[in-house]
Amino acid sequence: MIRFDGVTKQYDTGSGTTSVAVDHLSLEAPTGKITVLVGPSGCGKTTTLRMVNRMISPSSGTISIDGRDTASMDVAELRRGMGYVIQHAGLFPHRTVLDNVTTVPRLLGVDKRSARARAMELIERVGLDPDLARRYPAQLSGGQQQRVGVARALAADPPVMLMDEPFSAVDPVVREQLQNEFLRLQSELSKTILFVTHDIDEAVKLGDQVAVLRIGGVLAQLATPATLLSDPVDDFVAGFVGRDRGYRALSFAAAPELRLEPEPTVPLGASAEQVRATGATWVICVGESGEPLGWVRAAAVTESVTRDLLHRGGTVASTDGSLRALLDAALSSPSGRGVVADTEGRFVGTIRASEVVPVIEARQAAST
Numbered sequence: 046m047i048r049f050d051g052v053t054k055q056y057d058t059g060s061g062t063t064s065v066a067v068d069h070l071s072l073e074a075p076t077g078k079i080t081v082l083v084g085p086s087g088c089g090k091t092t093t094l095r096m097v098n099r100m101i102s103p104s105s106g107t108i109s110i111d112g113r114d115t116a117s118m119d120v121a122e123l124r125r126g127m128g129y130v131i132q133h134a135g136l137f138p139h140r141t142v143l144d145n146v147t148t149v150p151r152l153l154g155v156d157k158r159s160a161r162a163r164a165m166e167l168i169e170r171v172g173l174d175p176d177l178a179r180r181y182p183a184q185l186s187g188g189q190q191q192r193v194g195v196a197r198a199l200a201a202d203p204p205v206m207l208m209d210e211p212f213s214a215v216d217p218v219v220r221e222q223l224q225n226e227f228l229r230l231q232s233e234l235s236k237t238i239l240f241v242t243h244d245i246d247e248a249v250k251l252g253d254q255v256a257v258l259r260i261g262g263v264l265a266q267l268a269t270p271a272t273l274l275s276d277p278v279d280d281f282v283a284g285f286v287g288r289d290r291g292y293r294a295l296s297f298a299a300a301p302e303l304r305l306e307p308e309p310t311v312p313l314g315a316s317a318e319q320v321r322a323t324g325a326t327w328v329i330c331v332g333e334s335g336e337p338l339g340w341v342r343a344a345a346v347t348e349s350v351t352r353d354l355l356h357r358g359g360t361v362a363s364t365d366g367s368l369r370a371l372l373d374a375a376l377s378s379p380s381g382r383g384v385v386a387d388t389e390g391r392f393v394g395t396i397r398a399s400e401v402v403p404v405i406e407a408r409q410a411a412s413t
C-alpha cells in the first residue's frame with residue numbers, strides 16, 4: 046500500500062514567492078489495485094506521482110510504502126520497486142525495442158539471456174508482435190511505443206507502477222485498445238498502480254478507486270467510480286465528472302438474470318421465403334457459431350440475406366455485462382429489442398428498454 050500523509054509540495058517561484066502544487070494530501074493506494082489521480086491541468090497530479098519515486102521531494106508530510114517511509118529509503122532501492130511509464134513512452138531512441146525492455150533488468154544484474162527471454166515474453170504480453178523487437182522506437186506507431194513503455198516498466202517485475210498519462214498521446218481507438226489490454230494485464234499481475242490522467246472517462250474505466258484533485262492540489266473526492274458518478278461530493282466534482290453520469294453509472298451495475306424473449310434467427314444467405322416465414326418485421330441474422338451479426342428488415346430481403354442488408358447500428362449486450370449495456374442494446378436496436386449474447390458470444394434472446402428500466406428503478410429504490 047502506498048500511503049500519503051498530509052503531503053504538501055510548494056514550489057519556489059522565485060524572488061521569495063512560492064506556490065502550492067499539492068496541499069495536505071492524504072490518501073491510500075491499496076496493494077494490487079489501480080488508484081487513479083484525475084483533475085484539471087495544473088492540479089498537481091504529476092507532482093504527486095513524482096513525489097512517490099522521489100523525483101520531487103515533498104515540502105512536508107510523508108509517503109510510505111507498506112509502512113516504510115520513502116524518505117528514509119535508499120533512492121535506488123525505492124525506484125527498483127517501481128515501474129514508471131510516461132506519456133510518449135520516453136523510450137531510448139537509439140536502442141531497439143528489445144534493448145529498451147531489457148535495460149533495467151540488465152542494470153540490476155540479470156544475465157543477458159534471461160533478460161532477453163523475459164523481455165520477449167513481456168513484448169508479447171503487452172500485445173506486440175515479437176518481430177517488432179528488433180526495431181527502433183521511431184519505427185513504431187505511437188500506440189506500439191506506449192506498449193513498449195509498459196513492457197519496459199514491467200520488466201523488473203516491480204510491485205508498484207507509476208503511470209503518468211501513459212495513453213494520452215494516441216488516437217481514441219488505439220487508446221481504448223491500450224486501456225483494455227492494460228486492464229487484462231492488471232487482472233493477471235495485480236500491481237499496485239498509481240495512474241495519472243486528466244480524462245475522467247479513462248479514470249472511471251480504469252480505476253478501482255479515483256482521487257479527484259482540484260487546482261491547488263487539494264483532494265476533492267476519493268471514491269469508487271460508481272460512487273463518483275452517483276454521488277459526487279460537490280459542484281466541482283459533479284462538473285468534472287460531467288454529463289450523462291446517471292447513465293454512465295449503469296456501467297457498474299451488473300445485469301441481473303432477466304427473462305429474455307426468444308427470437309427467430311436466420312443464417313447469412315437465408316432465402317427471402319425463410320425470412321418471411323418467421324413472420325417478424327425485423328429478424329436477427331446469426332453467424333456460424335450462433336453469434337448475432339445484425340438485424341435484417343424482412344421486407345428488404347428480395348432474394349437472400351446478404352451482409353449489406355444487415356443493420357449495423359445495434360449494440361450487443363452480454364448476459365454477464367452491465368445494465369448500461371442492456372439498455373444501450375435496446376435503445377440502439379432498430380426493432381426496439383436489444384440483442385443479448387451469452388459469454389461465448391452466441392445469441393440468446395432480446396430485451397426491451399421497458400423491461401430494463403424497472404430493474405434500474407428497483408435498484409435505485411433499494412439503495413436510497
Ligand SMILES: Nc1ncnc2c1ncn2[C@@H]1O[C@H](COP(=O)(O)OP(=O)(O)OP(=O)(O)O)[C@@H](O)[C@H]1O
Nearest residue numbers: 056057058066085086087088089090091092093243
Ligand atoms: N518545477 C516547478 N516549479 C514551479 N512550479 C511548478 C513546477 N512544476 C510544476 N509546477 C506548478 O505546480 C502545479 C502542479 O503541476 P503538475 O505538473 O503537478 O500538474 P498536473 O496536474 O500534472 O498538470 P497537467 O495535467 O497539465 O500535466 C502547476 O501550477 C505547475 O505550474
